[in-house]
Amino acid sequence: MSSSAPDGNDAAFTGMPLWVKWFIVAAAIAVVVLVALLVGGNHGPGRHMSLAYDAPSPSTLSVSVSTHS
Amino acid sequence: MTLSPRVRRASLTLHVFASVGWAGAVFMYLALGIAAVTSDDEGLVSAAYVTMDWAGCRVLVPFAVASLLTGITHALITPWGLMQHYWVIVKLALTVLATVVLVAYTRTLSAFAEVAARNPLRASDLDYLQNPSVILHSTAALVLLFVVTVLAVYKPVGMTRRGQRLRHQSRRASPTPPAQTSE
Numbered sequence A: 001m002s003s004s005a006p007d008g009n010d011a012a013f014t015g016m017p018l019w020v021k022w023f024i025v026a027a028a029i030a031v032v033v034l035v036a037l038l039v040g041g042n043h044g045p046g047r048h049m050s051l052a053y054d055a056p057s058p059s060t061l062s063v064s065v066s067t068h069s
Numbered sequence B: 001m002t003l004s005p006r007v008r009r010a011s012l013t014l015h016v017f018a019s020v021g022w023a024g025a026v027f028m029y030l031a032l033g034i035a036a037v038t039s040d041d042e043g044l045v046s047a048a049y050v051t052m053d054w055a056g057c058r059v060l061v062p063f064a065v066a067s068l069l070t071g072i073t074h075a076l077i078t079p080w081g082l083m084q085h086y087w088v089i090v091k092l093a094l095t096v097l098a099t100v101v102l103v104a105y106t107r108t109l110s111a112f113a114e115v116a117a118r119n120p121l122r123a124s125d126l127d128y129l130q131n132p133s134v135i136l137h138s139t140a141a142l143v144l145l146f147v148v149t150v151l152a153v154y155k156p157v158g159m160t161r162r163g164q165r166l167r168h169q170s171r172r173a174s175p176t177p178p179a180q181t182s183e
Helices: A008-012 A018-039 A045-054 A058-068 B005-038 B042-076 B086-116 B123-129 B133-154 B161-173
Strands: none
Touching: A018 B086, B005 B042, B005 B133, B042 B086, B042 B123, B086 B123, B086 B133
16 A cells, blocks of 8 residues: 555546456355365365374374273 | 554555565465475475464464554555545455465464374375465465555555545535646
8 A cells, every 4th residue: 555645536436446346256256166165175274174183193003002902 | 534644654664564574474385385295305394384383373474464454554544545445445355365364274284283293204194294285375375465466556446435425525625626647
């Protein structure tokens, strides 16, 4: 952002500019894709969290085996 | 609320500094992500993720939040306003989006770092760590930050209904000759 004052070019605009409309369309598509990825379960932090916590390391396994034997 | 040019310049300096720091940190994450994905050195892969996890909450997120807050502050103390120009609103929306995704992604980085900290790493751990998640997220963040920078530099025209109303009111309150459009 600049600290300079806005110029008078935008005085003629009364509605939403075309670039904003295109941006909204692109954002809507991006949101749909993201939701599809998240709902599909193939993305997001949960995927990594479950793998990280479910898979024990070899050292954990060996401790577990030695305590049960 | 428009403050003096000196205060506005100081505010802009802080905003640019925070934003540059944010972009620089993302570039570093991209480099670490590429190193982690392409290297066969377990130590390097492990160190890359532990570093990213450590720096996430201490460098990346603070710079992102600082950029967001200084940007909001700067908009509020300059004639641009926060909700008067579409480019400011779009820039704000993209920055909020990037910050939210970043904060959420720190959980993913923590999960990666937890696996990376295992000693020794299993082959499946290495496969898990060598996925392109960090590269994809860093690249997406850089694209988004580039778009935000373009918006800040070019300032595409377009005033919101609120902006037009406020400008109309201020012109009626203090009738002055129309501003020159040479800037």
